[in-house]
Amino acid sequence: xxxxxxxxIAHGSPAQPGATTPALLPAVTFAGLELxxxxxxxxxxxxxxxxxxxxxATLPDALEGRDILGRGRTGSxxxxxxxxxxxxxxxxxxxxxxxxxxLILVPTRELxxxxxxxxxxxxxxxxxxxATVVGGTSIGRQVTALRQGAEVVVATPGRLHDLIERNACRxxxxxxxxLDEADQMCDLGFLPQVADVLDQVHPDGQRMLFSATLxxxxxxLVRRYLHDPVVHSVDxxxxxxxxxxxxxLVVHGPDRYAVTTEIAARDGRVLLFLDTKHAVDQLTRHLxxxxxxAGALHSGKSQxxxxxxxxxxxxxxxxxxxxxxVAARGLHVDDLDLVVxxxxxxxxxxxxxxxxxxxxxxxxxxxxxxxxxxxxRETSRMMAEAGIEPTVTKVRSGEAELSRITGAKTPSGIPLxxxxxxxxxxxxxxxxxxxxxxxxxxxxxxxxxxxxxxARKLAEARRAALVRRxx
Numbered sequence: 001x002x003x004x005x006x007x008x009i010a011h012g013s014p015a016q017p018g019a020t021t022p023a024l025l026p027a028v029t030f031a032g033l034e035l036x037x038x039x040x041x042x043x044x045x046x047x048x049x050x051x052x053x054x055x056x057a058t059l060p061d062a063l064e065g066r067d068i069l070g071r072g073r074t075g076s077x078x079x080x081x082x083x084x085x086x087x088x089x090x091x092x093x094x095x096x097x098x099x100x101x102x103l104i105l106v107p108t109r110e111l112x113x114x115x116x117x118x119x120x121x122x123x124x125x126x127x128x129x130x131a132t133v134v135g136g137t138s139i140g141r142q143v144t145a146l147r148q149g150a151e152v153v154v155a156t157p158g159r160l161h162d163l164i165e166r167n168a169c170r171x172x173x174x175x176x177x178x179l180d181e182a183d184q185m186c187d188l189g190f191l192p193q194v195a196d197v198l199d200q201v202h203p204d205g206q207r208m209l210f211s212a213t214l215x216x217x218x219x220x221l222v223r224r225y226l227h228d229p230v231v232h233s234v235d236x237x238x239x240x241x242x243x244x245x246x247x248x249l250v251v252h253g254p255d256r257y258a259v260t261t262e263i264a265a266r267d268g269r270v271l272l273f274l275d276t277k278h279a280v281d282q283l284t285r286h287l288x289x290x291x292x293x294a295g296a297l298h299s300g301k302s303q304x305x306x307x308x309x310x311x312x313x314x315x316x317x318x319x320x321x322x323x324x325x326v327a328a329r330g331l332h333v334d335d336l337d338l339v340v341x342x343x344x345x346x347x348x349x350x351x352x353x354x355x356x357x358x359x360x361x362x363x364x365x366x367x368x369x370x371x372x373x374x375x376x377r378e379t380s381r382m383m384a385e386a387g388i389e390p391t392v393t394k395v396r397s398g399e400a401e402l403s404r405i406t407g408a409k410t411p412s413g414i415p416l417x418x419x420x421x422x423x424x425x426x427x428x429x430x431x432x433x434x435x436x437x438x439x440x441x442x443x444x445x446x447x448x449x450x451x452x453x454x455a456r457k458l459a460e461a462r463r464a465a466l467v468r469r470x471x
Contacts (some may be wrong), residue, residue, distance in 0.1 A: 136303030
């Protein structure tokens with residue numbers, strides 16, 4: 001087995017166009033691989049019996065120290081695909097203070113925590129220390145963890161950059177670097193920071209890049225930093241996952257709020273996606289006032305709040321997670337069978353990654369997108385681009401068809417927090433701000449109501465003054 005620093009990679013050199021290293025034969029079982037006995041025992045204890053396709057394909061090459069370019073949707077088992085080789089090839093070595101030996105770079109805090117949790121049992125079995133470096137939490141504790149020595153660092157680009165600037169972390173001894181969800185890191189504007197990190201790691205180290213798409217920015221990273229990588233693309237896109245159903249529900253504007261509330265009141269968990277933090281908070285408050293156990297997740301929440309909400313959703317203390325795209329990646333919840341786009345995404349990537357929260361690892365699930373009549377054409381175009389042919393159905397709140405597709409039911413109306421009970425929304429309700437209605441429509445209706453109230457108050461004050469004057 002090749003040592004992390006024996007790969008002979010020329011630092012920063014691009015991959016030659018068309019050059020590919022022949023892949024080794026895929027693994028049939030974990031036992032047939034060069035994995036330590038401690039790892040095999042942990043796999044057995046955790047009930048991990050057979051490798052998923054992405055693991056079977058990449059593990060033989062990754063364990064040999066080859067650069068890997070993996071393309072596949074989320075939920076395919078990529079964490080162990082890169083994590084087991086990284087831990088195996090790092091085992092037996094000890095990190096100096098501030099100088100990790102392996103680095104996993106991810107775009108979001110949630111994904112960083114998920115990767116750490118997934119790899120922790122195997123790292124513990126191999127006596128390797130993992131430090132998680134993300135924003136929103138105490139940087140002082142992270143500085144301490146790095147100073148004490150951590151063989152593996154799981155990091156988001158922004159916080160890692162801050163620690164490097166403080167001279168709390170040095171990357172010169174990093175022999176294995178993983179970029180997970182590389183396309184999202186580029187989409188979020190982290191390309192310069194990612195490139196800066198790759199310029200600092202050991203020039204002859206192993207690099208593994210996993211991405212759902214290989215667009216221009218990701219291709220730039222591949223060509224500059226991966227040397228003759230073994231390419232694996234074994235997982236289907238969201239549009240070809242046979243266990244995933246796609247539905248477009250055409251709703252009447254004023255009825256959209258009621259439809260959303262009834263879907264949220266279903267038996268079982270559901271993940272609702274909206275576009276803005278304000279809309280997420282507003283809908284969450286309404287759902288809780290309607291008796292639905294809902295929690296909000298977006299970038300405006302503190303990291304402890306986000307961690308607590310995710311934990312409550314995973315253990316079913318809350319059954320509805322209302323979120324922005326911050327939950328579109330890095331969120332794995334067992335047996336999550338329904339994802340609802342309350343605000344329909346306009347970008348193919350957003351749809352694919354939102355959809356990827358369900359039907360994971362061979363399980364089944366449904367993705368429902370609510371659209372107004374005027375949004376059908378744009379949504380159809382976006383789905384066609386994603387290779388998806390959804391079932392289109394016109395629905396109204398309270399209808400059996402809505403319940404058949406989503407499990408929708410009438411909420412209890414008993415508030416979970418202090419406050420009066422909320423009556424069940426009816427078809428005549430005004431559109432809800434943040435659920436795809438225009439700001440102008442919502443403001444117009446509210447504005448007229450406020451003006452009418454102010455006019456009444458002014459008229460009453462004038463009548464009272466006239467009575468006093470004439471009395």
